[in-house]
Amino acid sequence: MSQIKAFLTSRKIAPFVFLAPYLILFSVFKVWPVIQAVKISFTRFQGLQNQTWVGLQNYEALYSNPRFSMALRNTTIYTVGTLLVLIPLPLILAVLLNSGRVAKGTVFRIILFLPALTSLVVVGSVFRLLLGRDGFLNSALGLFGMEPLRWLEVAGLTLPSLILLAVWRWTGINIMYFNAGLVNISKELYEAAAIDGANARQIFWRITLPLLKPTTLFVVIISIIGGFQVFVEPFILFVNGESPGNSALTIAVLIYRTAFLSFQFGPAAAMGVILAIIIFILSLIQFRYFGTFKKEA
Amino acid sequence: MSAPGRPSALIRQPEAVLHLRNRRWVWTLVITAFFVVLAFLFLIPLYWMTISSLRPQAEIFSAGTKLLPSTATLDNYRRLLSDVPYPRWFMNSLLQSTGYAVVTVLICTMGGFALSKYRFRLRNPIFILILLSQMIPFHLLIVSLFLLIIQLGLVESYLGAILPLAAHPIGIFFMRQYMLSLEDEMLDAARVDGANEYRMFFSVVLPNVKPALSTLFILFALEYWNNLLWPLIVFRQPQNMPLTVGIASLVNQYRVQYDLVMAGSTLATLPFIVLFFFLRRQFTEGFAAYGTGIEK
Numbered sequence: 001m002s003q004i005k006a007f008l009t010s011r012k013i014a015p016f017v018f019l020a021p022y023l024i025l026f027s028v029f030k031v032w033p034v035i036q037a038v039k040i041s042f043t044r045f046q047g048l049q050n051q052t053w054v055g056l057q058n059y060e061a062l063y064s065n066p067r068f069s070m071a072l073r074n075t076t077i078y079t080v081g082t083l084l085v086l087i088p089l090p091l092i093l094a095v096l097l098n099s100g101r102v103a104k105g106t107v108f109r110i111i112l113f114l115p116a117l118t119s120l121v122v123v124g125s126v127f128r129l130l131l132g133r134d135g136f137l138n139s140a141l142g143l144f145g146m147e148p149l150r151w152l153e154v155a156g157l158t159l160p161s162l163i164l165l166a167v168w169r170w171t172g173i174n175i176m177y178f179n180a181g182l183v184n185i186s187k188e189l190y191e192a193a194a195i196d197g198a199n200a201r202q203i204f205w206r207i208t209l210p211l212l213k214p215t216t217l218f219v220v221i222i223s224i225i226g227g228f229q230v231f232v233e234p235f236i237l238f239v240n241g242e243s244p245g246n247s248a249l250t251i252a253v254l255i256y257r258t259a260f261l262s263f264q265f266g267p268a269a270a271m272g273v274i275l276a277i278i279i280f281i282l283s284l285i286q287f288r289y290f291g292t293f294k295k296e297a
Numbered sequence: 298m299s300a301p302g303r304p305s306a307l308i309r310q311p312e313a314v315l316h317l318r319n320r321r322w323v324w325t326l327v328i329t330a331f332f333v334v335l336a337f338l339f340l341i342p343l344y345w346m347t348i349s350s351l352r353p354q355a356e357i358f359s360a361g362t363k364l365l366p367s368t369a370t371l372d373n374y375r376r377l378l379s380d381v382p383y384p385r386w387f388m389n390s391l392l393q394s395t396g397y398a399v400v401t402v403l404i405c406t407m408g409g410f411a412l413s414k415y416r417f418r419l420r421n422p423i424f425i426l427i428l429l430s431q432m433i434p435f436h437l438l439i440v441s442l443f444l445l446i447i448q449l450g451l452v453e454s455y456l457g458a459i460l461p462l463a464a465h466p467i468g469i470f471f472m473r474q475y476m477l478s479l480e481d482e483m484l485d486a487a488r489v490d491g492a493n494e495y496r497m498f499f500s501v502v503l504p505n506v507k508p509a510l511s512t513l514f515i516l517f518a519l520e521y522w523n524n525l526l527w528p529l530i531v532f533r534q535p536q537n538m539p540l541t542v543g544i545a546s547l548v549n550q551y552r553v554q555y556d557l558v559m560a561g562s563t564l565a566t567l568p569f570i571v572l573f574f575f576l577r578r579q580f581t582e583g584f585a586a587y588g589t590g591i592e593k
Binding site: 016026036102130272 | 329339340341342343359407408410415420427430432433434435436438443462463464493494495519522523525526540545548558559565566573580584
């Protein structure tokens with residue numbers, strides 16, 4: 001008995017005991033479901049008990065499924081659209097906030113960060129109200145003599161609406177990331193540049209921007225990976241994610257709808273596998289730039 | 298001004314100093330004014346949510362740009378308590394978020410300790426596998442996880458909502474990095490004093506990583522509080538839903554009852570905004586952890 005206790009409390013065994021809860025949950029709820037998902041992507045479900053192996057049929061069906069290609073297209077446009085705003089805007093704001101030219105900078109940092117604390121369900125609900133036909137945005141635009149726009153009702157405006165929401169939600173967080181990068185740039189570099197007579201514009205292009213490159217790259221990559229998984233925003237902004245002409249249908253929304261509204265588990269799993277492959281490739285690019293395994297292993 | 302910005306030149310030309318100082322002052326004013334406008338734009342959604350929740354029901358849709366309601370009323374909140382099980386949703390969110398944060402912080406702290414302070418075979422492969430798991434999109438798992446919790450009989454249960462999310466790669470990574478800086482001498486001293494490994498963990502290690510524990514706790518509580526997808530799949534019964542699923546059920550209709558939704562959203566958003574003002578360091582460190590988790 002005491003031998004067993006001595007064994008369990010030994011330094012050799014202790015790390016495995018400490019890791020056990022994590023690894024058990026990790027195996028049951030991560031590793032196993034991944035394997036199952038791949039398996040399900042090759043099967044057809046007729047009821048929960050009756051499954052037949054159908055080979056690549058689910059994947060072939062996706063290839064000719066217009067909704068899936070629409071979702072791929074929309075998700076890509078959304079991701080690129082968010083990048084075009086959510087990299088330069090927070091970068092410039094962070095540089096300005098760090099320039100010492102903003103009175104009460106902390107107050108602005110806090111206000112811009114508040115959206116990050118809100119649930120996307122709440123954000124989606126509020127934006128649905130704000131972007132309604134007689135909503136605040138149209139009324140405000142009307143003050144400037146603009147015609148009201150049907151933000152959530154016509155195909156061409158649904159993705160811009162989603163991007164607008166994303167800009168509101170993520171600008172503050174990205175400012176925080178850029179700020180962390182800016183703080184790490186040595187003050188001496190700026191002083192030396194100022195003594196050499198560099199003006200603010202030259203300092204930004206020649207010092208700040210090149211030295212922020214790792215941070216920028218990091219924000220770009222998490223934005224791409226996050227963008228490709230966008231779900232709650234379109235799911236709430238449009239009833240059950242059903243946007244006009246599928247104009248804001250994203251991969252994640254299509255997977256959810258296929259699995260839990262049409263109960264087609266096989267095709268949903270196949271789309272999940274394709275999404276995972278896309279994310280995997282994007283992550284490989286990230287690892288190449290950030291050298292995760294070079295540093296850790 | 299022969300050499301703008303050159304300190305030695307400025308000292309010799311007092312009028313240039315004055316000129317530059319003036320310009321600097323003007324720029325500060327212009328940039329600050331820009332931020333004031335931006336801050337107001339960014340506050341609109343949260344302001345509109347709060348003020349809509351206080352408007353009479355009929356006015357919410359037709360408010361236009363009226364920044365204040367014709368009369369402020371708590372009727373929407375009254376209906377929120379009588380028409381839908383809002384207090385239940387709130388309690389469910391509170392209990393599930395707390396439960397999730399406790400479980401996840403505990404297993405990530407234990408795991409992070411093993412990965413940082415022991416040498417054993419398979420340590421690096423296990424660590425790399427955990428890091429790799431971070432790139433699994435949750436949407437790949439939703440079908441198989443749903444079937445799994447049906448088999449395990451965990452549908453509609455707190456455990457079914459919490460356990461599948463608890464093996465958090467960023468959590469264990471964050472704790473590992475944090476604990477790398479714990480001094481081995483301190484641990485050895487505890488061992489010499491006769492404490493076994495587990496006793497040492499609870500009486501020496503945990504007290505020394507308190508800041509990291511509170512940062513992770515806040516991060517995970519917020520993460521669950523705001524999460525929709527997994528609870529949406531686990532809970533179908535209104536009395537078991539957390540806030541996000543409950544509010545989503547009110548919004549996912551063609552005729553949305555915005556009176557209930559805005560009141561419910563305001564109450565759901567308030568706790569973490571208030572907490573944020575008291576625990577800003579924990580929040581920002583928590584969000585930064587997402588950065589380090591992916592970056593390093």
